[in-house]
Amino acid sequence: MLPYVFCIILIGIGLYAVLTKKNLLKIVIGFCLIEYGVNLFIVMVGYRWNGLPPIMLTPDDKTLFVDPIPQALVLTAIVIGLATTAVLLAIVIRVYKRYGTLDLTELKRLKG
Amino acid sequence: MSNLICLFVVIPLFTAFLIGILYKLHNSVADTLTNVCIFALTCLSVLFVSQVAGNNALVYKIGGWIPPFGIVFVVDSLSVLMLILVNTVSLFAAIYSISYMNRYTSKPYYYILFLLMLVGMNGIIITGDLFNLFVFIEIASISSYALVSFGIQHEELEASFKYMVIGEIASTFILFAIILLYAWGGSLNMADIAFRINGDSLGSANSMVRFVSVLFIFGFGVKAAIVPFHAWLPDAHPSAPAPISSMLSGVLIKVLGIYALTRVLYSVLGITFVIQNVLLTLGAISMVAGALLALPQIDFKRMLAYSSISQVGYIILGIASGNFIGITGGLFHLVNHGVFKSLLFMDAGSVEFATKTRKLNELGGISEKMPITHGSFLTGALSIVGMPPFNGFWSKLLIIIGLAQSNHTGLALLAICIAVVTLAYYLKIERSVFWGKLKEGLEFVKEAPFSMAFSMIMLAIICFVGGLLYFHPILKDAAQVVHQGTIYANHLLK
Numbered sequence: 001m002l003p004y005v006f007c008i009i010l011i012g013i014g015l016y017a018v019l020t021k022k023n024l025l026k027i028v029i030g031f032c033l034i035e036y037g038v039n040l041f042i043v044m045v046g047y048r049w050n051g052l053p054p055i056m057l058t059p060d061d062k063t064l065f066v067d068p069i070p071q072a073l074v075l076t077a078i079v080i081g082l083a084t085t086a087v088l089l090a091i092v093i094r095v096y097k098r099y100g101t102l103d104l105t106e107l108k109r110l111k112g
Numbered sequence: 113m114s115n116l117i118c119l120f121v122v123i124p125l126f127t128a129f130l131i132g133i134l135y136k137l138h139n140s141v142a143d144t145l146t147n148v149c150i151f152a153l154t155c156l157s158v159l160f161v162s163q164v165a166g167n168n169a170l171v172y173k174i175g176g177w178i179p180p181f182g183i184v185f186v187v188d189s190l191s192v193l194m195l196i197l198v199n200t201v202s203l204f205a206a207i208y209s210i211s212y213m214n215r216y217t218s219k220p221y222y223y224i225l226f227l228l229m230l231v232g233m234n235g236i237i238i239t240g241d242l243f244n245l246f247v248f249i250e251i252a253s254i255s256s257y258a259l260v261s262f263g264i265q266h267e268e269l270e271a272s273f274k275y276m277v278i279g280e281i282a283s284t285f286i287l288f289a290i291i292l293l294y295a296w297g298g299s300l301n302m303a304d305i306a307f308r309i310n311g312d313s314l315g316s317a318n319s320m321v322r323f324v325s326v327l328f329i330f331g332f333g334v335k336a337a338i339v340p341f342h343a344w345l346p347d348a349h350p351s352a353p354a355p356i357s358s359m360l361s362g363v364l365i366k367v368l369g370i371y372a373l374t375r376v377l378y379s380v381l382g383i384t385f386v387i388q389n390v391l392l393t394l395g396a397i398s399m400v401a402g403a404l405l406a407l408p409q410i411d412f413k414r415m416l417a418y419s420s421i422s423q424v425g426y427i428i429l430g431i432a433s434g435n436f437i438g439i440t441g442g443l444f445h446l447v448n449h450g451v452f453k454s455l456l457f458m459d460a461g462s463v464e465f466a467t468k469t470r471k472l473n474e475l476g477g478i479s480e481k482m483p484i485t486h487g488s489f490l491t492g493a494l495s496i497v498g499m500p501p502f503n504g505f506w507s508k509l510l511i512i513i514g515l516a517q518s519n520h521t522g523l524a525l526l527a528i529c530i531a532v533v534t535l536a537y538y539l540k541i542e543r544s545v546f547w548g549k550l551k552e553g554l555e556f557v558k559e560a561p562f563s564m565a566f567s568m569i570m571l572a573i574i575c576f577v578g579g580l581l582y583f584h585p586i587l588k589d590a591a592q593v594v595h596q597g598t599i600y601a602n603h604l605l606k
Contacts, residue, residue: 011288018277031280038288045295070294073243077287080250084280087257091276094261095269107270110347 003044010037024092024102031088035081039074046070113163117172117185119156120195120234123149128227135220142220143210146227150203153234157195164189167589171240179240180304186240188600189589193443194237194371197450198363200574202230204567205355205362208458211561212354212465222262222353229255229359233367242290242300242380249286249335249368253279256364260352271351275344282334282341289327296320306380306601321381328376329390336369338428339398342421346405349420350413350470354461357413361420362454366446370427374594382598383434391432396523399425403533412460412470412545415537416453419496422530423449429523430511431594438514440582440591445507447587448578452495452504455571459489462560462568463545472541477550481557484565486546488572493538495575498531503578510582 010033017030046067054065092102099106127149135142163170169188173179187195206226213219232252239245257279261272294300296317297308309317330341337345345365349357377383377391402422409415427449430442462485464470467478479486495502498509508531515524559565581587593600 015281018281024273027277031277034281034284038284038291041288042291045291069300070291073291073294076243076247080247083254084250084276084283087254088273088276088280091257091261091269091273094264095273098264098266098269107273109267110270110274110351 004041007037007041007044010034010040022104024095024104027104028085028088028092032081032085035077035085039077039081042070042074042077113160114170114172114187116156116159117170117187117238118174120153120238121185121231123153123156124227124231124234128224128231131220131224131227142223146206146223147203147210149227150199150206150230153230154196154199154203157192157199160187160192160195161586163187164192164589165585167592180299180301183244184240184301185238186303187238188593189586190371190375190443190593191237193447193586193590194367195234197447198230198233198237198367201362201450201454202226202359204458204571205359205454208358208461208564208567209353209355210563212461212564215465216262216353222259225255225259225262226356226359228252229259229364233363236367236372240302242293242302242305242376244300245372245376246283246287246290249372250283252364252368253283253335256356256360259356260348260360262353262356263351268351271344271347275348278334278341278344282331285327286331289324289331292320292324292327302375302380303601306382306598309380309382310598321384322386325377325381325384325387328373328381329387329394332369332373332376333394334369336365336373336424336428337398337421338369338394338424339401339421340394342398342402345421346414346417349417349457350411354413354457354464357416357461358454358457361417361457362450365420365424366427366450370424370431370446374431378594378597379601380598388432388434391428392520392523395425395428395432396526397425398422399429399527399530403530403537406537407533407540409537410472412463412472412475412541413457414470415472415541416456416460419456419534419537420449420453422534423453423496426508426511426527426530429527430507430514433511433514433518433520435514435518436591436595437510437517439594440587441507441510441512441514443590443594444510444582444587445504447581448495448503448507448575451571451574451578452492455488455492455568455575456496458564458568458571459485459492462564465560465564466557467554472544475545475551475554477546477548478554478557479546481550481554482559484559484568488568489546490542491572491575493542495578497535497538501579502575503581504575506579506582 014030014033048066051064051066054068131142172185174183229252232248235248257276261268297305334341349361402418406415406418427442427446430438495504498505512524
């Protein structure tokens, strides 16, 4: 149970960073933390205590295996995370070029 | 026929990368390829109408794997209804882009992102696998973030950053909910999970379903811009180029938000009384807040964006009303809103194209200079405020009847009042943009070019005759899919 609690704490730290930090890069880092928390959770869902890698040597192999599906899912999730982080950072770079600052409170042209 | 389902994803994906390779050959390669591709998709989606008649469903198994293990694509009446809406609106948005996007540089990149967004939306509609749903949501979302910031001016970047942070947190929570469902049921296939939740005898499903429903309502609620989660929409939708605004407001919030929410809550988790009341409350709040926030706006497109929030509230109210007429009305309004809101955003884009401004106080009296834009805007506005015989009237009427029948008379009266407020802010646009004396500096305004005018006229015609959709069985079949709930999934597994 304890590892799952750490996952939730990691997600919580990430949310805290996104909600309170003023620097755009720190918001991106906070977002990454949320993502890592969820990815960690996915991996742990598939883990079995004393489980082996899921390779069947014989057709009637009764060894305890870890669940391979979450491992496949987490790879996809990590790749998607890479794409979103890349786009997010690209936008941050453009914002820096336009506004000359990374301070979130300076981005206030859209209101209403 | 079921082998053709995968083409909804394959064709746009292939065309997107083909444009990336071929666009240097000639200037019109990107335009032609995109429009031909989306036209083919529209025809394909219409072909499926007869296939799903009478609540039939087609299943395509990727790689031949049997359903609970492999990924499946499922097309039922609800999917076909959504596919036709998405592909038709995309077709007109793509035709509109031919002239409109000449203002921007790097048009081919725009088309690539446009098609990838279409891949994501078509994928969400046809997929029968929860993780696959997440992947397609991300494809559609990431392309939409890039498209919102396409102008790379101050406003676009700010809107895109805001949209992206909020949207990505929502996506992560959707992923979290999907993994929780997998950890509980050991399956990712939607029909299989629905079957397991239904057949749960130990009662362990209840608490899990409740927690997961909350995560899904938050995640898809952000994507659909239901009111407590709407903060990104009034920034993101006006900042995008006009055809993208019309795609985002017209179909993206419906597919990523409402369709996915309906599919997951009704067909997979099974709707409960509590969740239904939560949805009704959120819908009512969105409807009222969106309309009241739209009233004081001075930016043309921003007002339309707030109007989208209000209309999403109507759709949620209809779907959550819990009886057949209400659900039919909700889905009908979903389709109609997709048509007239994209039309209205195209009109806003056309006004901006001609006058270079979106501020209501800098515009005025251009109705004689731009008769086609004015005529189509009037059609769209009359539809959205619910004036008979336009399509918006019939769907709002059905929603109100549905609400009254399930003893939510107060909400029904509220829906009628908000229709009047809607009329007020569309009259405000009408008065300050089109009617009255021509403002100085607008003497040289010209009507929109052919491709833009063509899209607007076609969508206006659909608004006019769209009410007839009620008599087509596809709408009732789609409502039947939602109304049947999880029973439908059992029927898929056999």
